[in-house]
Amino acid sequence: MTSLALTELTLSHFRSHKLARISCGPLPVAIYGPNGAGKTNILEAVSLFSPGRGLRRASAEDMTRRPEALGWKVSGLLNAQDQTHEIEMWSENGSARSTKLNSKPVAQNRLAELSRVLWLIPAMDRLWIEGAEGRRRFLDRMALSFFPNHAEASLGYEKTMRERNKLLKENVRDPMWYGVLETRLAETGAIIHENRVQTLAFLSAAQAQAETAFPTADLELIHAEDAMPSSSADLKDAFEASRFRDLAAGRTLVGPHRADLYGVFTAKGIPAKDCSTGEQKALLISLILANARALAAQIGAPPILLLDEVAAHLDSTRRAALYAEIGALGAQAWMTGTGAELFDSLAGPCVHIEVTENNGASQSEIITSV
Incomplete structure (x- = not known):
């Protein structure tokens, strides 16, 4: 190696x-x-x-x-x-x-x-009990370690969503304005979603294959909606279907920016958010180590x-x-x-x-x- x-x-x-x-x-x-x-x-x-x-x-x-x-x-x-x-x-x-x-x-x-480069800092200690934004960022950082295209897709998605949200806030209703933006959103959003799903699969395999002193976590990607469309075509349809609801809210209510990372302490079957402070820290360490092991197997060198x-x-x-x-x-x-x-x-x-x-x-x- x-x-x-x-x-x-x-x-x-x-x-x-x-x-x-x-x-x-x-x-x-x-x-x-x-x-x-x-x-x-x-x-x-x-x-x-x-x-x-x-x-x-x-x-x-x-x-x-x-x-x-x-x-x-x-x-x-x-x-x-x-x-x-x-x-x-x-x-x-x-x-x-x-x-x-x-x-x-x-x-x-x-x-x-x-x-x-992977990191664990004290600011992450409250990851499981604070808002979904921090957990998405944590997951996306891990996804970026496996998929270099994740950064470009995320930046493109955020930029396009800001443009779409501006139209929504200004109550623009012409579908022509939304079509191009929603196509771009769907293309980058599908990449983000697939990268996240694959990242969780890599982490799960790395945890299962290792003998470690740290507890493992079962991880699941959940969404504000019942299900996240996985293909760009389905995601584009979802943006279009949600347009009138989004107009009322003044923002985009469907897509990978509404995802959350749900974790469970495997051995105890307890949601990570309900674990003790020490257990939550141990779970974070376990995930960083799993990320490192999976990367080492993928690229031939540990991060x-x-x-x-x-x-x-x-x-x-x-x-x-x-x-x-x-x-x-x-x-x-x-x-x-x-x-x-x-x-x-x-x-x-x-x-x-x-x-x-x-x-x-x-x-x-x-x-x-x-």
């Missing part, structure tokens, strides 16, 4: 980091330090080496270091497909992010052909994992089990915690980095690299 790893990382005026250089090779990285020191900012920078807006879904302007607000730059060396690729990303004066791959300007979605403060929610036995699974998978994991002791059971070679805060600036120091 080939390796996928970010071996060098440089941050310049990114968030709290004025300048940080991390050389870690293909090894796992354990980052520790007090809250607010800038640990998560490093993980956010790594998350930019995959399509999308990163683990915080922040704008390029929000990522710049304050108060200078000069702009920022993130660069690194990515080992992928048995080659080393130089990737640079930057923003100047709040402008949209620019990307270069091996010194050539590229669209950021181009990174999907090289890199897969890069970003696990922010994940150890704080686990007892020593579960922490050891998590680290053992990461090691068995062969994935490069970037992990954060408040203390070095949280990574005591991390076996094998790894890089330890201590992050501190000094006069409003984050400072990172490689403590051990073995």
Whole structure:
């Protein structure tokens, strides 16, 4: 199995980091330090080496270091497909992010052909008990890891839906205006739906085939409507049939944007939303690991994992089990915690980095690299 790893990382005026250089090779990285020191900012920078807006879904302007607000730059060396690729990303004066791959300007979605990055952050801890939008985003992030076309389909769908919703709000009734938009919505919506269905199948298989210390989840894609039309032709018919109802509501009421992810703790038969906080966290970890295993089988290399403060929610036995699974998978994991002791059971070679805060600036120091 080939390796996928970010071996060098440089941050310049990114968030709290004025300048940080991390050389870690293909090894796992354990980052520790007090809250607010800038640990998560490093993980956010790594998350930019995959399509999308990163683990915080922040704008390029929000990522710049304050108060200078000069702009920022993130660069690194990515080992992928048995080659080393130089990737640079930057923003100047709040402008949209620019990307270069091996010194050539590229669209950021181009990174999907090289890199897969999965993450678990504290903001996801309430995934099962909050609104459907967060669960759709969680599912779509997993779908994107398997299907690079998912990002383009999602962006196209959202843009077209905004145009259709504008017509609805303005009470436009001419069917000619809706026909073209609904055709585009149906084409991209069918891709989104199929990618989600296939993603759940991949996750289910990966959970069933693995021996893991973490509980498995039965997952189902549900919709506000009784059923989600699966073909573009059926979905187009559904948009047309719902048009008068949508006019009354002023928005589109049918389609993949109305989907939800329903999860059940398999062993107990309890909906994930009714599980304890610890069980909900364990289910999330299980799904991230299943996503990683399924990807490794599909593309021949495990993805890069970003696990922010994940150890704080686990007892020593579960922490050891998590680290053992990461090691068995062969994935490069970037992990954060408040203390070095949280990574005591991390076996094998790894890089330890201590992050501190000094006069409003984050400072990172490689403590051990073995």
